[in-house]
Amino acid sequence: MLGESLEGNxxxxxxxxxxxAAPAASGLVAGLKTQNVGSTRYLDAAGFKGRSVGL
Known part of the structure; x- marks a missing residue:
């Protein structure tokens, strides 16, 4: 949704x-990056630091 860019400036x-998340037994820590713009939440990236793009 891009409604926030179209509301008359x-x-x-x-x-x-x-x-x-808490570290797993393997030591990996799952991460989730989000943005909130107005009332809309955007999920930007999820995965493991050093193993996933965007984290």
């Missing part, structure tokens, strides 16, 4: 977040 609150 109104400013929309945006934020980002990185969440990490």
């Amino acid at each position: 109104k400013r929309v609150k945006a934020s980002h977040q990185v969440r990490r």
Whole structure:
């Protein structure tokens, strides 16, 4: 959804977040990068740091 870019140049609150799971027995830690723009959440990347693009 790109509605926030089409609303008459109104400013929309945006934020980002990185969440990490507890380490697995192997030591790998899953991560999830998200952005919130207005009331819409975008999932940017998920996986393992050093093994997944975007983390």
